Amino acid sequence: MKMKKMKKMMAVLLGLSLVTAMSAGPAFAADKMPAFKNNKQMVEYFWNQVFNKHNTSVIDSMTAPNYIQHSPGFADGRQAFEDGIQGFLKEFPESKAVIKHIGADGDLVFIHNHITLNASDRGQAAVDIFRVKDGKIVEHWDVIQDIPEKAENSNTMF
Template identity: 50%
Template sequence: MKGAIRWVSPVLLAGSFLLSTNAALAANSPTRDVVQEESNRTLVVNFYDSFFNKHQVQEAATVVAQDYIQHNPEVPDGKAPFVGYFSGYFKENPQSRARIVRSATDGDLVYLHVHSTNGKADRGQAVIDIFRVQDGKIVEHWDVIQAVPEQAANSNTMF
């Protein structure tokens, strides 16, 4: 049948397109440096424990860049303002603790899933902290914070 048009499933066409697109993206993606990512994760986890659990603010902040960029709207940019903010916070909230539940990396980013509390009676907050590390320094931070409710619509925990 010369010149006949054959019917091809739209699902098959879409799947072929996605496979070829993903293959092209994978071929152009940089190789992950797992050793560097683990070094970044260790740096952030150690910083986090010293800073948010032991409240050793000055000592822990040695790994924070001077021009630290902060995306939490309640905390100022820069290392000195960041340290000053939390020095005051921990003075007023000495029972404040942040338990890292899990961590992950992707390139220069380190992700922490945290249960943050302010005393034993506090249900706390579920926190996702994202840190960007460059040349052995924490240079940028984002977070998403959600209160742990008294009752949930399901039986799953937030951690």
Template identity: 40%
Template sequence: MSLEQNKQIVIEFYQTAMDGDPEKAAAAHMGAKYVQHNPGAADGPEAFIGFMRFVRGRFPNLRLNIKRVIAEGDLVVVHSHLDLEPGNPGQALADIFRVEGDKVVEHWDVIQAVPADSANPHGMF
């Protein structure tokens, strides 16, 4: 797969899952194995679906705004703004996905709360 194809796979997978259809995301884009490095989530497609359902259940109005996507080799990094609830600053996410063939098979993430105030004028995105 090319870097652009890997990016497209990850974007479709991530956006579909975050938009509330993790079953469709997993069926279309997830491999039979799925290694999870987030300590709050278990390995495997079923665990991914359950985790996404849990998050969506707690935050039914969440919105993901992808800011940039970077690919190198079999890795795709997605930098995004996650609004969990309207009116709150949300979270800055850096998700790293590994693609094998045309399937997402591994995930790491770094999550940081967006502060109300900043020491510089640049913002997080």
């Protein structure tokens, strides 16, 4: 009789462990996130995950719920940002935003990047600015300019 109870208890414990592990899935993914030495490194990782690897799952763990957005195409809030980015990536699955320059000043991180929607797109030059607080991205600004077919000088935009 004792053996039967023990087997039943083990089965219940194993089932609970499996349910717990399955429900903790996103936490395991967050655990795999690298340790960041500074804000610049953290924002660079975030940028490349979202805009170059199209991994939007990092948005939940790396942005504040009350994320403030200054880009006129997005509403405030983490969920609005995530929804907007997922829609953009669905519409432009070949898009990339390659970092050309990155810098930081205290809680602000600046990224100068080249956005393209596909391999044949000339693209846009952009500067994105992120404010970081307590290890989360809390605010964002951007300035975006189309790359012209012809320039008045021989310099690139990067």
